[in-house]
Amino acid sequence: LNKADVARQLLTGCATSPAKTRGEAFAPSNIALCKYWGKRDDDLNLPMTSSVSISLGDLGTRTALSMAEGADTVTLNGEVLARDSTFALGVSRFLDLVRPHRAAGFRVETVNSIPTAAGLASSASGFAALALALDDLFGWRLDPKRLSILARLGSGSAARSVLKGFVEWRAGDSPDGMDSFAEALPERWPDFRIGLLTVSSRPKAVGSREAMRRTRETSALYHVWPAIVERDLALIKEAVSARDFDRLGRTAESNALNMHATSLGAWPPVLFWLPESVALMHRIWALREDGPAVYFTMDAGPNIKLLFLAAETAVVKSLFPEVHIIAPFG
Numbered sequence: 590l591n592k593a594d595v596a597r598q599l600l601t602g603c604a605t606s607p608a609k610t611r612g613e614a615f616a617p618s619n620i621a622l623c624k625y626w627g628k629r630d631d632d633l634n635l636p637m638t639s640s641v642s643i644s645l646g647d648l649g650t651r652t653a654l655s656m657a658e659g660a661d662t663v664t665l666n667g668e669v670l671a672r673d674s675t676f677a678l679g680v681s682r683f684l685d686l687v688r689p690h691r692a693a694g695f696r697v698e699t700v701n702s703i704p705t706a707a708g709l710a711s712s713a714s715g716f717a718a719l720a721l722a723l724d725d726l727f728g729w730r731l732d733p734k735r736l737s738i739l740a741r742l743g744s745g746s747a748a749r750s751v752l753k754g755f756v757e758w759r760a761g762d763s764p765d766g767m768d769s770f771a772e773a774l775p776e777r778w779p780d781f782r783i784g785l786l787t788v789s790s791r792p793k794a795v796g797s798r799e800a801m802r803r804t805r806e807t808s809a810l811y812h813v814w815p816a817i818v819e820r821d822l823a824l825i826k827e828a829v830s831a832r833d834f835d836r837l838g839r840t841a842e843s844n845a846l847n848m849h850a851t852s853l854g855a856w857p858p859v860l861f862w863l864p865e866s867v868a869l870m871h872r873i874w875a876l877r878e879d880g881p882a883v884y885f886t887m888d889a890g891p892n893i894k895l896l897f898l899a900a901e902t903a904v905v906k907s908l909f910p911e912v913h914i915i916a917p918f919g
């Protein structure tokens with residue numbers, strides 16, 4: 590079973606020609622509080638474990654789509670991309686899954702509202718926006734579950750970006766992945782804040798796909814990861830429903846550090862941190878000694894994402910003047 594088979598199954602009975610001339614959609618970026626780390630199927634982006642994220646409000650990707658004969662054209666933030674660029678190839682490969690016939694081309698215009706140097710991955714919101722824009726263009730009206738599965742075929746974390754707020758992506762266990770999709774948690778937490786601290790916006794040496802593969806195949810520490818996730822997932826969901834910020838922050842920070850520890854145990858080792866990342870961790874831990882509940886999480890890169898409540902905004906701004914603050918619930 591490959592991506593094309595799953596896409597066909599997913600879109601059974603769906604229109605193969607556009608319902609209108611232009612489809613359009615927005616999807617928010619998301620940051621995992623309990624990470625997705627390791628695939629059980631590399632082609633279908635099926636995860637070893639479930640994960641929980643928070644979406645980033647109006648930071649994300651807006652994509653407009655139309656059809657034209659010939660090769661695809663992809664525009665990113667107003668610039669037409671070379672056909673052989675990684676981004677354009679990724680988009681075209683995803684569009685192959687739904688292309689009505691060989692000569693059918695798409696015009697894709699994508700605008701990212703993620704601050705350009707923030708070092709935030711745009712693949713999650715990018716593939717989610719693309720899936721939603723296709724749904725709009727073809728008039729499929731897929732349910733959120735099927736939209737999440739379609740987005741996942743582009744990038745695992747995109748499964749969570751078709752939804753807003755706190756989102757849980759259930760790993761599922763079927764080989765075709767039809768039970769591996771995201772669902773929104775009912776809770777809203779208007780005081781919840783995320784602070785982006787950019788350490789480096791250079792492309793990373795090892796991408797998340799390769800890092801996950803290497804960790805799963807060679808790190809002895811990876812064997813404990815599923816149990817860590819099971820514990821953390823439950824704690825985070827409890828913390829969200831009880832509005833227990835300390836528990837949420839502690840669990841999310843520890844979960845990220847455990848994820849990074851599994852990669853450090855891989856061979857060749859994978860370490861995403863730069864000296865500046867470590868310096869920031871020490872500053873955050875020192876700050877917490879003084880009281881403010883400010884925690885952090887990190888993904889497959891050197892940047893730090895602060896987690897705090899609105900009441901700590903002034904402290905965070907004074908200590909980290911360069912921080913970009915996001916209010917996920919507006």
Ligand code: PMV
Nearest residue numbers: 621624625745746797888889
């Ligand atoms: O699906 P990808 O390739 O964007 O992988 C995401 C991996 C992490 O960001 C490190 C964790 C996560 O759950 O988002």
